Each structure stands twice: as C-alpha cells, then as structure tokens.
Amino acid sequence: MKNYKVITDESVLKQFIDWLPDLKSDETFYCCLFARSKYVKDSTHLPHIRSDKAQLKRFTSNKERLLSKIRQLECPVGAYMQKDIVVPQEALALYITINPRSFTKANTASVRKLLDLALQPYNGFHPYQEVMSEIQKAKSRSEFVSFDFDCHPDDFLYAKGEINRVVNQEALSIVQTRGGFHVIVRPSLVVSDLSKNWYQSMREILNKYSDDHDNAGDIMLPVPGTYQGGFTPTFI
Template structure:
C-alpha cells in the first residue's frame, strides 16, 4: 500500500483551484477501510448513466460518476468507523467501557479520533448495546462507511497516527 500512496505524491503547489494553489494545510489523503464491490458499483453506474442521459445532463463527468459509485458500494464490512470530533482521552475511555477494548484500534487525527471497531471481534455480551451507547456520546459521528485519513500522511498540517 505504501507504494500506491507514494505514487500519489506530487510537488507542493500542484493542486490548484481556480488557478490558485491549494494550501498544503487544506490537503489530506483518505482511504476506505472496507473493501469495495466493483460489480455493485458497475450496476449503480449504469443506472446513473441512464438517468443522466434521460434527463439530458450531458455535463456530468462519467469518470466522477463511476468513482462516486465505487466509493458508495461497500462489499463486506469488516470494520465500523466511529468518528470522534474532539481530542479528549476521556471519550476513548468511555467508548472502551461500552465495548471490549480488544476490538478497538484508535487513529488520532488533527481534530479528534477515528475509532475502528473490528466487527468480528466484538464480545457477544455487548453486541446488542455498544452501537447505541457509543453513537449517543457527544461529538461522535457514525454515518455509513466513513473514510479515514491515512496514518503517516499529512492531514491539514497534522500527521495522523495509531495510538
């Protein structure tokens, strides 16, 4: 994976918006933690293409449409990503009290944490309660199959790392 990430590396100032370089502090590299289903994405893309043609939306970019469908087409879900939008170690302790810590991997980010939960490793005694308890916490967001910043790559001037 490191080689794939290195292939994305480019010189500072390369990314531009309206002809102006995007500041390094605004850039980050994100990745999906669960695999994508390319057959599901292909079917969804065909439906999207047909709808765009029917509505004569000829300005739509087919490449962007396909890439969007790939991102939305999750295959097997091995991990749940809980996005914590606050840097407070106490919230991690609270989360660990609702679920067995052995299934948790913590990624510290610029503004908080991504708590990766290995679904197959959840203790059966908390299987029915952990999700509701954790998502009810303040500054916690779980909205589908989130993207996470790649550890070791700059995220708006901060380098995310596993705790």
C-alpha cells in the same frame, strides 16, 4: 522544484496498510486527496471552498499497490489547482474508506446511472467521475464501524474510559487525527456479552464528548502515516 509531501511516516503507513482487511477478487479501497480550507492559516488562500473540502484526486487501490499509488500523489507544488489558485501544502489531507468497496455493486449502479444520463440532454456530467462516485458508495461488507470524536485529547481520556466498558479491547482500534480521534470497532470481534448494545452505547458516548454527533458508521479515515493539515494521523 519542490514537491507536495503526502507520506510523512512510511513505517506508520505500512503498518496501516497491513492492518487493512484482505480484499476479495471484486473489491477495492477508495481513496481521496482533499484540499481543506480550515487547515490553511490564511483562509483567503482558498476562499471558494465553501464546504471545507475540495477534491483534488481520487483513486482505487488494493493493499499491494496502495503505497506506490500514494507516492504518486507527491507531484510538484502547483500541480494541484483550485480555480487558478495553487493549493498550498498545508491544505492537503488524504482519506480512505477502510470498508472495502465492491466493483460488482458499483458496476451495476454505474450502468444504471450512465444510462439515465444518456437519455437526457448533456448537463456537463463526466462518465469517469460518475463511476468513481458509484464505487465510493458501493460498500462491499462492514468490516468496521467508525466513530469520529471531534474533541480535545483531555476529554477523549474520559471518553475512552467509557468506551472500554462497552467494547472489548480486541475489537477496538483508535487513530489520533488532527481534529480528534477515530474509534474503529470491528463488530466480528465484539464479545457476545456486549454484542447487543455496543453500537447504541457508542453513539451515546459520541454524543456526550464530540462536537459532531453524526459522524459515525461507514466514514472515511485520514490515512495514518500521511499528511493531514500539518499533522500525521497515527494509531494509539
């Protein structure tokens, strides 16, 4: 039986995992495998996904276990279903929060959320999903600020020229994705001469070159070395 393919370039994936920040004892990374309707050639295959993304699997991991946990996603084709419809390979995309998540913050928020739900009539909530949502929101620290440039590679060449004038190379990482480029800034490495205005300058460049002006900050990243709608995200 054929399996879904999630890892497309293991060497790139390992490079990415090594690049991720080391975690503290109460921290984790949050990952989510999506089915994205816009990646499916025949959109009638997944007509019910109105917001483009349908969550198939989400999990947490440290750096040491991340590769094996991603491998576990490569189950037999047909195992991922959406309302009795088999999710096709071409719809898959794996994302990660590159800023660590805090179990301590998530635990406090989860206790409050579950207690609030417990005091109301049952409305269909799932405790596990509630806790996972709190983990996703519980950013531990801001190692990175990301800017998602939804633009053609030719346009990004001009954008990159402007980016290089407002953020020094040592603070920059760039990942090419299926729909554009994620420009990732590590604020701790921005030189002092640029440290006051770099964020506002980056937002202005994003507004100028990207179709999506608001996709910036603590946003999820398509995992380099894995499948994203027929494309493999990579560092450039």
